[in-house]
Amino acid sequence: MNRSTSSSSTSTQGPHLKRRGLLRAVFALRHSWAGIVATWREESAFRQEVCVAIVLLPIAAFVDVSAAERVLLAGSVLLVLLVELLNSxxxxxxxxxxxxxxxxxxRAKDCGSAAVMMALVIAAVTWGVICGPLAWHWLRVHL
Incomplete structure:
Protein backbone atom coordinates (compact mmCIF):
# COMPACT_ATOMS: atom_id res chain seq x y z
CA MET A 1 0.00 0.00 0.00
CA ASN A 2 1.24 3.49 -0.84
CA ARG A 3 2.31 5.38 2.30
CA SER A 4 0.66 8.59 1.11
CA THR A 5 -2.75 6.89 1.12
CA SER A 6 -2.30 4.98 4.36
CA SER A 7 -4.55 6.40 7.05
CA SER A 8 -2.00 5.67 9.78
CA SER A 9 0.79 7.53 7.99
CA THR A 10 -1.29 10.67 7.38
CA SER A 11 -1.98 11.08 11.06
CA THR A 12 1.70 10.88 12.08
CA GLN A 13 3.60 12.29 9.10
CA GLY A 14 3.41 14.90 6.39
CA PRO A 15 2.44 18.56 6.24
CA HIS A 16 -1.18 17.93 7.26
CA LEU A 17 -0.74 16.61 10.77
CA LYS A 18 -3.94 15.78 12.60
CA ARG A 19 -4.10 17.72 15.81
CA ARG A 20 -5.64 16.07 18.86
CA GLY A 21 -6.87 17.11 22.25
CA LEU A 22 -6.34 20.60 23.56
CA LEU A 23 -4.17 21.67 20.62
CA ARG A 24 -7.01 20.81 18.23
CA ALA A 25 -9.42 22.88 20.32
CA VAL A 26 -7.04 25.85 20.30
CA PHE A 27 -6.71 25.73 16.51
CA ALA A 28 -10.48 25.31 16.10
CA LEU A 29 -11.07 28.32 18.34
CA ARG A 30 -8.56 30.35 16.34
CA HIS A 31 -10.27 29.46 13.06
CA SER A 32 -13.69 30.20 14.53
CA TRP A 33 -12.53 33.62 15.70
CA ALA A 34 -11.06 34.30 12.25
CA GLY A 35 -14.45 33.49 10.73
CA ILE A 36 -16.23 35.88 13.07
CA VAL A 37 -13.71 38.65 12.36
CA ALA A 38 -13.97 38.11 8.58
CA THR A 39 -17.76 38.18 8.73
CA TRP A 40 -17.69 41.31 10.89
CA ARG A 41 -15.36 42.98 8.39
CA GLU A 42 -17.27 41.98 5.24
CA GLU A 43 -20.96 41.80 6.21
CA SER A 44 -22.85 44.89 7.37
CA ALA A 45 -25.89 42.77 8.29
CA PHE A 46 -23.72 40.77 10.71
CA ARG A 47 -22.41 43.99 12.29
CA GLN A 48 -25.98 45.23 12.75
CA GLU A 49 -27.08 41.93 14.26
CA VAL A 50 -24.11 41.91 16.65
CA CYS A 51 -25.03 45.43 17.78
CA VAL A 52 -28.61 44.30 18.45
CA ALA A 53 -27.25 41.24 20.30
CA ILE A 54 -25.08 43.51 22.48
CA VAL A 55 -28.30 45.22 23.60
CA LEU A 56 -30.59 42.19 23.84
CA LEU A 57 -28.31 39.66 25.55
CA PRO A 58 -27.92 41.73 28.75
CA ILE A 59 -31.69 42.33 28.74
CA ALA A 60 -32.20 38.56 28.45
CA ALA A 61 -29.85 38.08 31.39
CA PHE A 62 -31.65 40.52 33.70
CA VAL A 63 -35.33 40.49 32.70
CA ASP A 64 -37.60 38.90 35.32
CA VAL A 65 -38.42 35.60 33.58
CA SER A 66 -37.83 31.91 34.26
CA ALA A 67 -34.52 30.27 33.43
CA ALA A 68 -36.06 28.48 30.44
CA GLU A 69 -37.44 31.75 29.08
CA ARG A 70 -34.06 33.40 29.59
CA VAL A 71 -32.42 30.64 27.54
CA LEU A 72 -35.05 31.07 24.80
CA LEU A 73 -34.46 34.82 24.67
CA ALA A 74 -30.67 34.51 24.49
CA GLY A 75 -30.79 31.48 22.21
CA SER A 76 -33.03 33.22 19.69
CA VAL A 77 -30.57 36.12 19.45
CA LEU A 78 -27.59 33.79 19.09
CA LEU A 79 -29.52 31.79 16.47
CA VAL A 80 -29.69 34.90 14.29
CA LEU A 81 -25.89 35.31 14.51
CA LEU A 82 -25.35 31.62 13.79
CA VAL A 83 -27.56 31.63 10.70
CA GLU A 84 -25.95 34.87 9.47
CA LEU A 85 -22.51 33.25 9.76
CA LEU A 86 -23.74 30.26 7.74
CA ASN A 87 -25.35 32.54 5.16
CA SER A 88 -22.11 34.49 4.84
CA ARG A 107 -31.10 30.29 -5.45
CA ALA A 108 -28.40 29.34 -2.93
CA LYS A 109 -27.97 32.97 -1.88
CA ASP A 110 -31.74 33.51 -1.70
CA CYS A 111 -32.15 30.40 0.48
CA GLY A 112 -29.41 31.62 2.81
CA SER A 113 -31.11 35.00 3.04
CA ALA A 114 -34.45 33.30 3.73
CA ALA A 115 -32.83 31.31 6.53
CA VAL A 116 -31.63 34.55 8.13
CA MET A 117 -35.12 36.01 7.80
CA MET A 118 -36.63 32.92 9.47
CA ALA A 119 -34.15 33.22 12.34
CA LEU A 120 -35.12 36.89 12.73
CA VAL A 121 -38.82 35.92 12.80
CA ILE A 122 -38.09 33.25 15.43
CA ALA A 123 -36.26 35.84 17.54
CA ALA A 124 -39.01 38.44 17.15
CA VAL A 125 -41.76 35.97 18.06
CA THR A 126 -39.78 34.64 21.03
CA TRP A 127 -39.12 38.12 22.39
CA GLY A 128 -42.69 39.21 21.65
CA VAL A 129 -44.29 36.25 23.43
CA ILE A 130 -41.99 36.34 26.46
CA CYS A 131 -41.32 40.06 26.89
CA GLY A 132 -44.41 41.53 25.23
CA PRO A 133 -46.68 41.03 28.26
CA LEU A 134 -43.96 42.35 30.58
CA ALA A 135 -43.51 45.46 28.42
CA TRP A 136 -47.28 45.96 28.19
CA HIS A 137 -47.64 45.72 31.98
CA TRP A 138 -44.74 48.15 32.50
CA LEU A 139 -46.27 50.65 30.07
CA ARG A 140 -49.68 50.46 31.78
CA VAL A 141 -48.13 51.07 35.21
CA HIS A 142 -45.73 53.85 34.21
CA LEU A 143 -47.68 55.76 31.56
Whole structure:
Protein backbone atom coordinates (compact mmCIF):
# COMPACT_ATOMS: atom_id res chain seq x y z
CA MET A 1 0.00 0.00 0.00
CA ASN A 2 1.24 3.49 -0.84
CA ARG A 3 2.31 5.38 2.30
CA SER A 4 0.66 8.59 1.11
CA THR A 5 -2.75 6.89 1.12
CA SER A 6 -2.30 4.98 4.36
CA SER A 7 -4.55 6.40 7.05
CA SER A 8 -2.00 5.67 9.78
CA SER A 9 0.79 7.53 7.99
CA THR A 10 -1.29 10.67 7.38
CA SER A 11 -1.98 11.08 11.06
CA THR A 12 1.70 10.88 12.08
CA GLN A 13 3.60 12.29 9.10
CA GLY A 14 3.41 14.90 6.39
CA PRO A 15 2.44 18.56 6.24
CA HIS A 16 -1.18 17.93 7.26
CA LEU A 17 -0.74 16.61 10.77
CA LYS A 18 -3.94 15.78 12.60
CA ARG A 19 -4.10 17.72 15.81
CA ARG A 20 -5.64 16.07 18.86
CA GLY A 21 -6.87 17.11 22.25
CA LEU A 22 -6.34 20.60 23.56
CA LEU A 23 -4.17 21.67 20.62
CA ARG A 24 -7.01 20.81 18.23
CA ALA A 25 -9.42 22.88 20.32
CA VAL A 26 -7.04 25.85 20.30
CA PHE A 27 -6.71 25.73 16.51
CA ALA A 28 -10.48 25.31 16.10
CA LEU A 29 -11.07 28.32 18.34
CA ARG A 30 -8.56 30.35 16.34
CA HIS A 31 -10.27 29.46 13.06
CA SER A 32 -13.69 30.20 14.53
CA TRP A 33 -12.53 33.62 15.70
CA ALA A 34 -11.06 34.30 12.25
CA GLY A 35 -14.45 33.49 10.73
CA ILE A 36 -16.23 35.88 13.07
CA VAL A 37 -13.71 38.65 12.36
CA ALA A 38 -13.97 38.11 8.58
CA THR A 39 -17.76 38.18 8.73
CA TRP A 40 -17.69 41.31 10.89
CA ARG A 41 -15.36 42.98 8.39
CA GLU A 42 -17.27 41.98 5.24
CA GLU A 43 -20.96 41.80 6.21
CA SER A 44 -22.85 44.89 7.37
CA ALA A 45 -25.89 42.77 8.29
CA PHE A 46 -23.72 40.77 10.71
CA ARG A 47 -22.41 43.99 12.29
CA GLN A 48 -25.98 45.23 12.75
CA GLU A 49 -27.08 41.93 14.26
CA VAL A 50 -24.11 41.91 16.65
CA CYS A 51 -25.03 45.43 17.78
CA VAL A 52 -28.61 44.30 18.45
CA ALA A 53 -27.25 41.24 20.30
CA ILE A 54 -25.08 43.51 22.48
CA VAL A 55 -28.30 45.22 23.60
CA LEU A 56 -30.59 42.19 23.84
CA LEU A 57 -28.31 39.66 25.55
CA PRO A 58 -27.92 41.73 28.75
CA ILE A 59 -31.69 42.33 28.74
CA ALA A 60 -32.20 38.56 28.45
CA ALA A 61 -29.85 38.08 31.39
CA PHE A 62 -31.65 40.52 33.70
CA VAL A 63 -35.33 40.49 32.70
CA ASP A 64 -37.60 38.90 35.32
CA VAL A 65 -38.42 35.60 33.58
CA SER A 66 -37.83 31.91 34.26
CA ALA A 67 -34.52 30.27 33.43
CA ALA A 68 -36.06 28.48 30.44
CA GLU A 69 -37.44 31.75 29.08
CA ARG A 70 -34.06 33.40 29.59
CA VAL A 71 -32.42 30.64 27.54
CA LEU A 72 -35.05 31.07 24.80
CA LEU A 73 -34.46 34.82 24.67
CA ALA A 74 -30.67 34.51 24.49
CA GLY A 75 -30.79 31.48 22.21
CA SER A 76 -33.03 33.22 19.69
CA VAL A 77 -30.57 36.12 19.45
CA LEU A 78 -27.59 33.79 19.09
CA LEU A 79 -29.52 31.79 16.47
CA VAL A 80 -29.69 34.90 14.29
CA LEU A 81 -25.89 35.31 14.51
CA LEU A 82 -25.35 31.62 13.79
CA VAL A 83 -27.56 31.63 10.70
CA GLU A 84 -25.95 34.87 9.47
CA LEU A 85 -22.51 33.25 9.76
CA LEU A 86 -23.74 30.26 7.74
CA ASN A 87 -25.35 32.54 5.16
CA SER A 88 -22.11 34.49 4.84
CA UNK A 89 -20.18 31.28 4.30
CA UNK A 90 -22.64 30.24 1.56
CA UNK A 91 -22.29 33.62 -0.13
CA UNK A 92 -18.49 33.52 0.07
CA UNK A 93 -18.42 30.03 -1.42
CA UNK A 94 -20.71 31.01 -4.28
CA UNK A 95 -18.62 34.13 -4.96
CA UNK A 96 -15.44 32.02 -4.87
CA UNK A 97 -16.84 29.73 -7.55
CA UNK A 98 -17.91 32.57 -9.84
CA UNK A 99 -19.16 36.13 -9.73
CA UNK A 100 -21.21 35.47 -12.86
CA UNK A 101 -24.97 35.37 -12.43
CA UNK A 102 -26.31 31.85 -12.37
CA UNK A 103 -29.75 30.55 -11.43
CA UNK A 104 -28.40 28.04 -8.90
CA UNK A 105 -26.04 30.59 -7.33
CA UNK A 106 -28.93 33.00 -6.96
CA ARG A 107 -31.10 30.29 -5.45
CA ALA A 108 -28.40 29.34 -2.93
CA LYS A 109 -27.97 32.97 -1.88
CA ASP A 110 -31.74 33.51 -1.70
CA CYS A 111 -32.15 30.40 0.48
CA GLY A 112 -29.41 31.62 2.81
CA SER A 113 -31.11 35.00 3.04
CA ALA A 114 -34.45 33.30 3.73
CA ALA A 115 -32.83 31.31 6.53
CA VAL A 116 -31.63 34.55 8.13
CA MET A 117 -35.12 36.01 7.80
CA MET A 118 -36.63 32.92 9.47
CA ALA A 119 -34.15 33.22 12.34
CA LEU A 120 -35.12 36.89 12.73
CA VAL A 121 -38.82 35.92 12.80
CA ILE A 122 -38.09 33.25 15.43
CA ALA A 123 -36.26 35.84 17.54
CA ALA A 124 -39.01 38.44 17.15
CA VAL A 125 -41.76 35.97 18.06
CA THR A 126 -39.78 34.64 21.03
CA TRP A 127 -39.12 38.12 22.39
CA GLY A 128 -42.69 39.21 21.65
CA VAL A 129 -44.29 36.25 23.43
CA ILE A 130 -41.99 36.34 26.46
CA CYS A 131 -41.32 40.06 26.89
CA GLY A 132 -44.41 41.53 25.23
CA PRO A 133 -46.68 41.03 28.26
CA LEU A 134 -43.96 42.35 30.58
CA ALA A 135 -43.51 45.46 28.42
CA TRP A 136 -47.28 45.96 28.19
CA HIS A 137 -47.64 45.72 31.98
CA TRP A 138 -44.74 48.15 32.50
CA LEU A 139 -46.27 50.65 30.07
CA ARG A 140 -49.68 50.46 31.78
CA VAL A 141 -48.13 51.07 35.21
CA HIS A 142 -45.73 53.85 34.21
CA LEU A 143 -47.68 55.76 31.56
Missing amino acids: SIEATIDRISLDRHELSG
